[in-house]
Amino acid sequence: MHVDFGLQNVDAHGNTRAARYAVRVRVYPDGAASFEASIKVKLRGTAGPMIGEETWVRYEPGSPGRIDFDRDRIKDRSYDRVRANPGLRVVVDTLYRHGDPPVSVIATAR
Numbered sequence: 001m002h003v004d005f006g007l008q009n010v011d012a013h014g015n016t017r018a019a020r021y022a023v024r025v026r027v028y029p030d031g032a033a034s035f036e037a038s039i040k041v042k043l044r045g046t047a048g049p050m051i052g053e054e055t056w057v058r059y060e061p062g063s064p065g066r067i068d069f070d071r072d073r074i075k076d077r078s079y080d081r082v083r084a085n086p087g088l089r090v091v092v093d094t095l096y097r098h099g100d101p102p103v104s105v106i107a108t109a110r
Contacts, residue, residue: 019043023103027057027067037067041103055104069103077105 021041028034039057056070056077075096082089095102 025055025057025067027059027064029061032061035064037064039067039069041069043103050104053104071101071103074102074105078102081105 019042021043023039023041024036025039026034026036037057037059056073057067058070058073059067078092078096082092
């Protein structure tokens with residue numbers, strides 16, 4: 001995964017507003033050749049991806065250019081991590097209740 005970072009914006013009260021990211025991903029579909037795609041997403045800093053991490057995406061096989069993060073699968077895997085490490089519950093719950101949905105499981109452990 002390659003991330004072209006956007007600007008973190010701060011409002012007049014010092015609160016972080018969402019930044020725009022262009023995330024380039026290499027997709028490895030089962031039984032097909034890998035390909036590169038770009039996903040544009042608005043996120044706050046803690047939900048942003050890290051360079052080189054793996055995550056899940058979804059797309060229609062006939063339209064690989066229309067790709068997005070598979071946030072349902074990411075959420076399931078994030079809560080799998082909570083079962084293995086209950087101390088992560090407050091982080092994962094906070095991200096899903098008050099933040100931007102993470103685009104990777106690693107984002108829930110920072």
